[in-house]
Amino acid sequence: MRKIVRVIVLIIAALIAMVSYYGYQQIFAPLSESNEIILVPRETSFDVLKDSLQAHGLMRNTSFYDFFCTQKRFSKIHPGRYLVSAEMDLNSMVNMLRLGAQKPLNIIFNNASTLEDLAGKLASQIEADSIDLVAVFNSQLFFSTYNLDEASARKLFVPNTYEVYWTITPVEFLERMQKEYTQFWTPERLLQAENIGLTAHEVSVLASIVQKETAKSDEQPIVAGLYLNRLNKGMKLQSDPTVIYALHERDGFDRVIKRVLKKDLKIASKYNTYYTKGLPPNPICIPEMSALLSVLNAKTHTHIYMCAKADFSGYHNFTNSWSVHKRNAKRFQKALSNKGVMR
Secondary structure, eight states, X not given: OHHHHHHHHHHHHHHHHHHHHHHHHHHXXXXXXXOEEEEEOTTOOHHHHHHHHHHTTOXXXXXXXXXXXXXXXXXXXXXXXXXXXXXXXXXXXXXXXXXXXXOOEEEEOOSXXXXXXXXXXXXXXXXXXXXXXXXXXXOHHHHHHHTOXXXXXXXXXXXXXXXXXXXXXXXXXHHHHHHHHHHHSOHHHHHHHHXXXXXXXXXXXXXXXXXXXOOOTTTHHHHHHHHHHHHHHTOOOOOHHHHHHHHHHHHOTTOOOOOOOGGGGGOOOTTOTTTSSSOOSSXXXXXXXXXXXXXXXXXXXXXXXXXXXXXOSSOEEEESOHHHHHHHHHHHHHHHHHTTOOO
């Protein structure tokens, strides 16, 4: 009888050891050999979360997972972007999800002409969709809060790399951009703007023109200096990108324009700098950091004319001679025609 009892005890002990080992493996064994990013949108249910974890290969046993979550009192799902790092175990992952300890990400936005463009670039990186972003960006509450309108609002967004949470809301994003804008315009930079005869707003306007004129960061200070020369001489800026903006404003921003025609120069628009003297009232795009700094640190020279090079390198010929400029322009127009670019 004692032998039978000992055998039963040994069997029970072995079973307990096996169950304990199984539980230990389930809880503390690494879930993955590589990093996995889990996105948990708002209103996600526990079943949807489990499906997502399974799809990423992060759940061995759903029943054990349910039991373990109950023991951990994991009853509320926090939306977010979570990093399940290599070698992370179930215990650590559930703790992370239960506490809502999401992993921030770096968002980047550039080359945005309109608020709609910006919304599209952001929507591919954060939870908010472009429709919600556009609605907030175009809201009267936004404009009245920051004393802006749809056109002047472009200056508020200084393109850079920003660390944010995936769940950042459109309103929170605007609040962050206001802080970044204020931080960008330090007393030193405001003094730089004053020294070249511009306000912070006017720097943004000129920077948007510089950006549209050239994508070459090493050329931007030269272009900025050229336009400052024209402003100081009381000359019209005569910038082709402002003509294109005026055409877009009239005909729609989805229209592609690669060549400015003579008739376009006569468009009666406050944004057409062939028609109106001085700077346009607002930026023609969202100016990037390099363009803003190129205006504040514009190169000193005597150039007042510029024309894209006929080799389509993206660089320009600069001069202070009208006759030289006409020859440069003729070569470029011929190159466009030879390439079949008529509009």
